[in-house]
Amino acid sequence: MEDKILLDYKTRSLVRQYDMRGGNLQSLADFFGALSDSTRIRIVSALSISEMCVGDLSKLLEINQTTVSHQLKSLRVLGIVDYYRQGKIVFYYIKNKSVLDLLSDAADCI
Secondary structure (H helix, E strand, C coil): CCCCCCCCHHHHHHHHHHCCCHHHHHHHHHHHHHCCCHHHHHHHHHHHHCCEEHHHHHHHHCCCHHHHHHHHHHHHHCCCEEEEEECCEEEEEECCCHHHHHHHHHHHCC
């Protein structure tokens, strides 16, 4: 017996049109993967209030500096945060502000 799709042609076409594959799908999975870690969410939340250096983030969030640096690198690679230097100090900030909307919307769902 042949499998039949019950959906109409228009709906099938729309599903196929919006079906992500390849690079876009992997990029989206990587993006959500970055936000699947509670430490990274805490860092993003803190940076949503003010730009900060690693030392301040570490002390405020009570997280090892090495861990903060490692998590910031992951967030930076995905374009969620960025940094600038002021003398010897590196300040991190939220680069992609739409991440804050996404986290806020997600928090409303729980």
